[in-house]
Amino acid sequence: MSYKSKSILQIVKEIEGSKVYLPALQRKFVWGKPQIELLFDSLMRNFPIGTFLFWNLEREVANNYVFYEFLKEYDQRNPYNKRKDGSFLNPEIIGVLDGQQRLSSMYIGLQGTHTEKAPYMRWADENAYRKSKLYLNLLSLPYQINEDNAIEINEEQNFEFRFLTEKESKTWIVRKNKQIDENGTETILEENMYWFKVGDVLLWSADPEFDIIIDAFLTECSTEIQKKQVSEKRRLIKKALETLNKRITSEQLINYFEIDKQDLEDILKIFIRVNSGGTQLSKTDLLFSTIVATWDNGREEIENLLQKINRKGDGFGFSNEFLMRCCLVLTDAPVLYKVNSFKTENVEKIRDEWPKIANAIEQTADLLVEYGFSHSLLTSQNATIIIVYYLYKGGAVNDNTKADIKKYLIHALLNGIYGSSQDQLIAFLRNSFREASKDATGKTTYKLKYSQFSFDELLKLELPSRKTLYVTDIELENLLTYRKGASSFFVLSLLYPNLKYKEVQFHQDHIHPASKFTADTFSSLRLPEEEQEEWMKMRDMIPNLQLMEGRQNESKNAEDFETWLGKKEPSEQQHFKITNYIPENESLEFRNFKSFFEKRKTKLGEALRKVLAINNDAQITNEEFLEQETDVEQEVSALKQENL
Numbered sequence: 001m002s003y004k005s006k007s008i009l010q011i012v013k014e015i016e017g018s019k020v021y022l023p024a025l026q027r028k029f030v031w032g033k034p035q036i037e038l039l040f041d042s043l044m045r046n047f048p049i050g051t052f053l054f055w056n057l058e059r060e061v062a063n064n065y066v067f068y069e070f071l072k073e074y075d076q077r078n079p080y081n082k083r084k085d086g087s088f089l090n091p092e093i094i095g096v097l098d099g100q101q102r103l104s105s106m107y108i109g110l111q112g113t114h115t116e117k118a119p120y121m122r123w124a125d126e127n128a129y130r131k132s133k134l135y136l137n138l139l140s141l142p143y144q145i146n147e148d149n150a151i152e153i154n155e156e157q158n159f160e161f162r163f164l165t166e167k168e169s170k171t172w173i174v175r176k177n178k179q180i181d182e183n184g185t186e187t188i189l190e191e192n193m194y195w196f197k198v199g200d201v202l203l204w205s206a207d208p209e210f211d212i213i214i215d216a217f218l219t220e221c222s223t224e225i226q227k228k229q230v231s232e233k234r235r236l237i238k239k240a241l242e243t244l245n246k247r248i249t250s251e252q253l254i255n256y257f258e259i260d261k262q263d264l265e266d267i268l269k270i271f272i273r274v275n276s277g278g279t280q281l282s283k284t285d286l287l288f289s290t291i292v293a294t295w296d297n298g299r300e301e302i303e304n305l306l307q308k309i310n311r312k313g314d315g316f317g318f319s320n321e322f323l324m325r326c327c328l329v330l331t332d333a334p335v336l337y338k339v340n341s342f343k344t345e346n347v348e349k350i351r352d353e354w355p356k357i358a359n360a361i362e363q364t365a366d367l368l369v370e371y372g373f374s375h376s377l378l379t380s381q382n383a384t385i386i387i388v389y390y391l392y393k394g395g396a397v398n399d400n401t402k403a404d405i406k407k408y409l410i411h412a413l414l415n416g417i418y419g420s421s422q423d424q425l426i427a428f429l430r431n432s433f434r435e436a437s438k439d440a441t442g443k444t445t446y447k448l449k450y451s452q453f454s455f456d457e458l459l460k461l462e463l464p465s466r467k468t469l470y471v472t473d474i475e476l477e478n479l480l481t482y483r484k485g486a487s488s489f490f491v492l493s494l495l496y497p498n499l500k501y502k503e504v505q506f507h508q509d510h511i512h513p514a515s516k517f518t519a520d521t522f523s524s525l526r527l528p529e530e531e532q533e534e535w536m537k538m539r540d541m542i543p544n545l546q547l548m549e550g551r552q553n554e555s556k557n558a559e560d561f562e563t564w565l566g567k568k569e570p571s572e573q574q575h576f577k578i579t580n581y582i583p584e585n586e587s588l589e590f591r592n593f594k595s596f597f598e599k600r601k602t603k604l605g606e607a608l609r610k611v612l613a614i615n616n617d618a619q620i621t622n623e624e625f626l627e628q629e630t631d632v633e634q635e636v637s638a639l640k641q642e643n644l
Contacts, residue, residue, distance in 0.1 A: 005252035008043075008106055009202070014094065015070050015107055021084055023055065023095045023267070024066035024292045024299055027320075028080055029104045033114060033132075036105040037161040040134065040198065043247045044159045044240070052256035053098035055267055062093040066296060071104055072112035077129065077311075080303045097259070097270065109134040110199045110248070114163050132163040135195040136240070138217070139229055143236045151239050159240075161198070169195040170222070192226045196241075201248050208245060210238045288320050291342055295351050305358050313369035314505065322381045323361070325426070329385050330357050330392045332434075332446050335427040360392035371406050372493050372506060377486045380418040383409060386429045393434070393448040403497075404455040408469070410490045411455075411612070414479070417467040424464050432461055471612045479608065480601050483540040484508050489547075494611045495581065495604060496547045509548040511580075511600075514539055515558040516590050525591050535593060543601040544593075546580045562588040581607060 014020045042049055057065075068081035096103060108114055113131050121128035142157035175193065180186050194217065204213075214234055221227035230237065247253065261267060292298040302323055310316045324342075328335055331353060333346045350357065364387050368378065378384070387405055395401065412418065417425060434446040450457060459469055471479070482488040489508060493499075499506055517539045522532045538544060548556070556564055565573055565588060576582070583599035586592070 002258050004256055004258055006254045006256075007250060007252055008110075008247070008254060009249045011103065011254050012107060012110060012202070015103075016111070017090070018088070019090045019092070020094045020096065020103075021067035021069060022081060022100055023097065024068065025267075026068070026096065026100050027288060028303070029071050029074065029101065031101050031105050033116070033163045035101075036109055036114070036134065037163070038158075039102060039105050040109055040136075040161045041159045043253070044243055045153065046247070049102060049253060050099065052096070052103070052254060053270075054256050054258050055095035055097050056258050056260050057093045057095060059088045059091050059093060062088050062095075066292070066299075067093070067095065068299075070100075070107050072107060074108055074112065074114045075129075076116040078307060080307070083300060095267075097267070099256070109161075110202060130165055132165050132168075134161060134198045135164050135169050136161050136198055136244070138194045138196050138237045138240060139192050139226075139233060141233070141236050141240050143239060151236065162195070164195060169197070192223075192229050194221070194226060194230055198244070201241075201244055204245060204249075206249075208241075210241050213241065214238060288324065291324070291347055291350070295347055298347075298351065301354055301358070305361065309362055309365040310375075312365050314374035316365065316368070316373075316378065317375040318365075318381060322385075325382065326361060326385055326388050327357060329389050329426060329430055330360065332430075335423050335430065337423060356392060360388045363391045363397075364388045367402065367405065370402070371409070372489070372499065377489050379413055379486050380416075382418045382422050382426065383412045385426055386433065387453075389430055389433060390448065390453050393446075395448055395450075396452055401453040404453050406493075406497075407455045407611075408453070408458055410494060411469040411471065414471065414487065414490055415467070415469060417463065417469065421465050425467065428461075428464050432458075476605060476608060476612065480542050480604060482542050484510075484545060488542050488545060491542055491608070492545060492547050495607055496579075497611075499547060506547045506549055508545050509556065510539065511544050511546055511582075512539075512561050512590055512593055512596070513558040516560070521590070531594070538594070538597050541597075543597045543604060560590065562590070 011020065039049065067084040069084055071079075071081055113133055115129050115131045117128045118130055137160035140160045142154045142159055143151050144154050146152050174190050178186055178188060196217075214230070214237055217230055217237075218227055221230060259267070259270065261270075288302075292302075302320065306318060306320070306323065309318055321337075325335075325337060327333075327350045328337070328341055328346070331346060331349045333349070334341045364384050367387070368384065387409070390405075391397070433449055435449045436444050436446055439445050463469070479487075479491050482491060492508065496506075517536055519532075522535070527535065565576060568576065577584070581600060581603045582588075583596065583603055586596055586599055588596065
């Protein structure tokens with residue numbers, strides 16, 4: 001092992017020249033934009049950026065292993081490295097064993113782009129994705145002139161690196177900042193910006209004429225004020241550009257150890273040893289590396305499946321850890337999530353069974369979409385593993401089993417049974433679902449104990465660590481006080497069992513709009529102060545929430561509930577009241593909110609007692625569970641006949 005150094009420009013050129021690659025045991029790129037921006041700030045300040053570990057291989061040896069190319073164009077929709085195809089061109093190949101996040105960040109910042117979804121937009125919306133490049137704001141530099149007329153760094157301020165679209169870099173010229181003096185007086189200050197594309201440093205000559213470069217900036221300024229500020233800060237800008245140029249092109253900042261061992265087994269040992277001692281890699285990353293090191297296409301298969309299931313519905317956040325846990329459970333391997341569980345024979349079984357495994361996982365994701373789940377609502381991915389196991393082993397999928405699977409999932413999430421000791425719980429449930437037998441060779445095999453997924457059978461189990469799927473009377477009362485969020489959605493989905501979640505997006509709507517709960521409204525109602533506080537708490541609780549189709553919710557908006565409902569035909573009003581558990585003969589005026597809340601709470605409690613397994617006598621059958629909506633429709637039909 002030898003210790004060497006090179007510049008960032010050298011390593012970038014070597015990546016571009018097809019000399020530097022990522023071994024298959026490396027994880028995907030996971031750094032976000034803030035981390036990349038902070039790394040470039042560290043470069044400007046000459047902070048240490050850590051040591052790297054490189055694997056030096058001969059071309060003939062490298063051709064025997066799986067390598068991946070560095071990401072240049074990062075895209076959140078497909079954040080995976082492309083596999084190296086074909087033979088290597090260079091006589092020597094460098095594999096990055098430690099430091100790929102830093103090197104990838106430098107490469108993207110200097111040579112590439114970064115694309116991710118804008119906040120609050122849907123995954124399926126192509127307009128939600130912004131392709132951006134790394135820029136430096138030359139009018140907000142952390143420099144100051146000291147008493148000796150020398151430039152020094154202000155340690156309280158960072159260099160403002162930012163990923164921007166080309167349009168943003170040209171039009172985002174001025175921002176407004178609030179400044180409050182010691183007297184509490186607020187002043188709005190306008191601050192000009194000038195964004196320099198960081199990658200342009202690679203286009204400069206070996207000895208750049210920075211005055212000429214800055215003169216070119218002046219011609220690109222959009223306003224006279226901006227031009228004036230660039231001129232005034234010329235000395236500071238020149239200092240920043242000189243520093244950036246030195247850090248990237250000439251200074252030897254890539255300090256690395258070089259390993260010449262040619263055997264993958266030796267490299268894997270070094271890789272795990274190096275990374276398990278620090279915080280660079282998680283346990284999942286290390287376990288993932290052991291799998292892909294002995295499974296040629298393992299990485300592509302896993303990453304393709306992750307991408308596929310995470311883009312279903314409104315999007316999920318399934319991880320490598322979830323998939324690997326599934327693999328252990330489904331192949332009847334030891335459930336304990338550790339290196340020894342992924343022995344060669346287990347990895348081979350995962351590889352051989354992968355199409356069947358992937359199909360069961362995808363089926364489960366489709367069920368989740370049908371139930372109305374998404375990333376934010378699925379509070380425990382591990383709760384789905386036993387569902388995957390059931391489907392993998394050939395369990396039946398029909399209306400009854402779908403209803404039972406949904407009941408299990410919601411009960412499990414509401415009770416938070418997948419917290420501590422989850423490996424023990426997963427192993428217990430798997431053993432409860434299967435029975436062992438011997439094949440012709442005497443090898444132990446497993447098949448499903450039950451052909452139908454039965455929630456009633458699950459309830460009979462005594463789960464480890466005193467965990468339970470039961471909901472008690474006390475817990476029922478607590479459920480109805482849940483505030484708007486994931487848990488409230490679980491409860492509401494039980495009350496609205498037959499909504500077409502897979503086809504339509506449903507919102508948690510405030511029946512009495514949240515906008516009504518204001519000090520002015522309370523004052524007009526002469527509501528006592530102590531009741532105002534109570535009403536504010538009740539506003540976001542389940543008795544004031546309903547599931548409503550997204551477009552309908554948007555049309556309802558903040559309109560007064562009584563007014564909005566009064567615009568509908570009488571039969572429509574009755575249908576709405578029945579399907580949404582609106583109490584009969586109760587005023588819908590906002591001034592009557594408290595009474596409405598309590599009566600609807602009672603009505604919801606009665607419905608939940610039937611749906612939830614409060615006790616053995618009160619368990620609802622699948623037929624009842626599925627027929628709730630049918631009963632509602634029949635009731636509405638009868639009301640229509642009465643009106644006729």
